[in-house]
Amino acid sequence: MTAVAKQTPAPAILSVADLAVGFARRDGGTAPAVRGVSFDLHRGEVLALVGESGCGKSATALALIGLLARTARVGGRVDFGGRNLLQLPEREWESIRGRRIAMIFQDPMSSLDPLYRIGDQIAEVLRQHLNLSPAALAARIRELLVLVGIPDPDLRLRQYPHQLSGGQRQRVVIAMALACDPEIIIADEPTTALDVTIQAQIIDLLSQLNRRIGMAMIFISHDLGVVSRIAHRVAVMYAGQLVESGPCERVLQAPAHPYTRGLLASVPAAGMAPKTPLQAIPGMVPDMARLPPGCAFRNRCAQAHDVCQTPPPLETHTPGRAARCWLAAQESRI
Numbered sequence: 001m002t003a004v005a006k007q008t009p010a011p012a013i014l015s016v017a018d019l020a021v022g023f024a025r026r027d028g029g030t031a032p033a034v035r036g037v038s039f040d041l042h043r044g045e046v047l048a049l050v051g052e053s054g055c056g057k058s059a060t061a062l063a064l065i066g067l068l069a070r071t072a073r074v075g076g077r078v079d080f081g082g083r084n085l086l087q088l089p090e091r092e093w094e095s096i097r098g099r100r101i102a103m104i105f106q107d108p109m110s111s112l113d114p115l116y117r118i119g120d121q122i123a124e125v126l127r128q129h130l131n132l133s134p135a136a137l138a139a140r141i142r143e144l145l146v147l148v149g150i151p152d153p154d155l156r157l158r159q160y161p162h163q164l165s166g167g168q169r170q171r172v173v174i175a176m177a178l179a180c181d182p183e184i185i186i187a188d189e190p191t192t193a194l195d196v197t198i199q200a201q202i203i204d205l206l207s208q209l210n211r212r213i214g215m216a217m218i219f220i221s222h223d224l225g226v227v228s229r230i231a232h233r234v235a236v237m238y239a240g241q242l243v244e245s246g247p248c249e250r251v252l253q254a255p256a257h258p259y260t261r262g263l264l265a266s267v268p269a270a271g272m273a274p275k276t277p278l279q280a281i282p283g284m285v286p287d288m289a290r291l292p293p294g295c296a297f298r299n300r301c302a303q304a305h306d307v308c309q310t311p312p313p314l315e316t317h318t319p320g321r322a323a324r325c326w327l328a329a330q331e332s333r334i
């Protein structure tokens, strides 16, 4: 696996502090989904949120853009533009969602309306937020299609979603997310629904756009191979908590948490011989309603020992690198 050389810029434009999300259960209780997550997103930076299905990545993302289900209970702070987004009334979200913070979902068809032409759908996003003349609107739609690498934009903008390939549809969704020059894009598994070659093209496009336009991005993925191609920083989540974070190259080269090491062993790395067996992490992600006492990963961890019955804190060992593991501290892995 080759990590692209990237630099982490400052300052923070979004600050998440002690974010907690829980979902109401039928018995009146709350099932936790996100447990005390804190991180900063810096201007121009790509931060990857990584972890297996069910570890709380999407719930974190949806909290940042005010799209959690009504049954969700939310705590903590999300500071952006001088406001705590968790307290924003819905009518005030209109000037932020899609305008200053935009989201790209996994399946392009969930963001596109099959009944409307591509150009009209991009126009709708622009009309919602900006007051452009008809000529400026048409020019901006064309410019966006060119920006995301859609060939023959004048033809494509008159077509319907079903007339485009899956990769082109995801490019259109990216164009819609970029339409109003947002400061932050949240991309939730944006390539999972695409085949492998197209996946690589979309990741390269997002990476190029980040470098050219400089928008910050929260990139959600379960695949550290994909993350290594785009992220400046990585935050690994397990059972709703951050278990490791740090600069992408350093985390991938010297993972401090056994869970991060498990995730790395389960993805193909560049230079690996073709039939090298990949190792899945044994066991299952715990049921969030019945978390084991102590470290949430200990039932799956080959290195678990007595101390792991006490929950480990997320400790910063070197500046910018943190891990939630008693062993990481003892072995000075970071």
Ligand SMILES: Nc1ncnc2c1ncn2[C@@H]1O[C@H](COP(=O)(O)OP(=O)(O)OP(=O)(O)O)[C@@H](O)[C@H]1O
Pocket (backbone or CB within 6 Å): 023, 032, 033, 051, 052, 053, 054, 055, 056, 057, 058, 059, 060, 069, 071, 288
């Ligand atoms: N609307 C909801 N109602 C009840 N529980 C939910 C809801 N959305 C998510 N959850 C639960 O919250 C936990 C975290 O889910 P989340 O979707 O954030 O995980 P994820 O890491 O993004 O996984 P995936 O990649 O599968 O989306 C899971 O236990 C999930 O079942």
